[in-house]
Amino acid sequence: MRIATWNVNSVKQRLDNILAWLAERRPEIVCLQEIKCVDADFPRDAFESLGYNVAVHGQKAFNGVALLSKLPFDEVAPGLIGDSEDIQARFLEAQISLRDGVVRVVSLYLPNGNPATTEKYTYKLRWMDRLFSFSRERLKLEEPLLLCGDYNVIPMPADARNPKAWVNDALYLPPTRERFRALCNLGLIDAIRAASGDADLYSFWDYQAGAWAKNDGIRIDHILLSPQAADRMIDAGIDRHVRGWEKPSDHVPVYVDLALDAR
DNA sequence: ATGGCCAATATGATTGGA
Numbered sequence: 001m002r003i004a005t006w007n008v009n010s011v012k013q014r015l016d017n018i019l020a021w022l023a024e025r026r027p028e029i030v031c032l033q034e035i036k037c038v039d040a041d042f043p044r045d046a047f048e049s050l051g052y053n054v055a056v057h058g059q060k061a062f063n064g065v066a067l068l069s070k071l072p073f074d075e076v077a078p079g080l081i082g083d084s085e086d087i088q089a090r091f092l093e094a095q096i097s098l099r100d101g102v103v104r105v106v107s108l109y110l111p112n113g114n115p116a117t118t119e120k121y122t123y124k125l126r127w128m129d130r131l132f133s134f135s136r137e138r139l140k141l142e143e144p145l146l147l148c149g150d151y152n153v154i155p156m157p158a159d160a161r162n163p164k165a166w167v168n169d170a171l172y173l174p175p176t177r178e179r180f181r182a183l184c185n186l187g188l189i190d191a192i193r194a195a196s197g198d199a200d201l202y203s204f205w206d207y208q209a210g211a212w213a214k215n216d217g218i219r220i221d222h223i224l225l226s227p228q229a230a231d232r233m234i235d236a237g238i239d240r241h242v243r244g245w246e247k248p249s250d251h252v253p254v255y256v257d258l259a260l261d262a263r
Numbered sequence: 264a265t266g267g268c269c270a271a272t273a274t275g276a277t278t279g280g281a
Contacts, residue, residue: 037271061270061271250280
């Protein structure tokens with residue numbers, strides 16, 4: 001079973017690219033971020049006609065996450081625990097039944113947090129603390145769990161072509177990386193790092209300054225696996241070639257293949 | 264010179280992204 005995540009930077013602008021990539025990779029489950037539309041404007045029909053079930057947690061203009069699944073959803077729940085005042089659409093959780101048990105998948109869009117001297121950064125850090133609490137609870141279920149999305153976190157120097165350029169950035173500051181490590185230390189496994197020791201494993205290249213041409217990338221889109229999922233991992237990878245397509249997102253898809261049987 | 268872009272919005276300038 002292939003499960004993927006992709007920050008598409010507007011689902012409407014990216015529909016042709018998304019359909020081309022789905023035909024190429026044929027994932028069973030897809031987590032989308034930055035759909036940048038309300039639920040009613042999501043191009044649901046385009047995905048349903050390919051056999052996907054669709055779940056959307058959108059909002060006007062910014063943010064917005066979604067899930068596509070060839071298997072039906074048992075349950076879908078928008079929103080991250082821990083702040084009932086938070087109205088930003090950044091989190092969507094689903095449970096899906098398999099032949100033997102379930103798989104639980106989250107599509108998440110962690111706040112950017114820049115500039116780091118503002119309340120945007122404190123919101124990011126609080127959001128990470130909430131994600132930690134959520135994960136600690138869900139791990140108690142001892143199920144295959146995948147936390148997939150745009151984390152806006154560069155975990156290590158090796159995850160940036162030019163780490164020195166990011167030292168004052170909300171994606172890389174010590175409190176950000178400390179929280180990402182704390183999350184992993186609950187027992188979650190970074191699928192890409194578990195699958196490959198290659199250098200240059202990036203998932204984002206800025207539109208500006210010729211970043212793609214210079215391979216000036218960062219790895220900020222992650223799939224974290226519970227032990228029950230990691231034990232079933234076959235492979236994981238990053239579809240960097242998609243960044244070279246016409247009218248690309250600034251992020252590319254990240255995927256994992258798990259030995260989990262459909263019903 | 265440390266910049267160069269892209270998407271959405273009661274839109275032609277501003278905001279947000281990373």
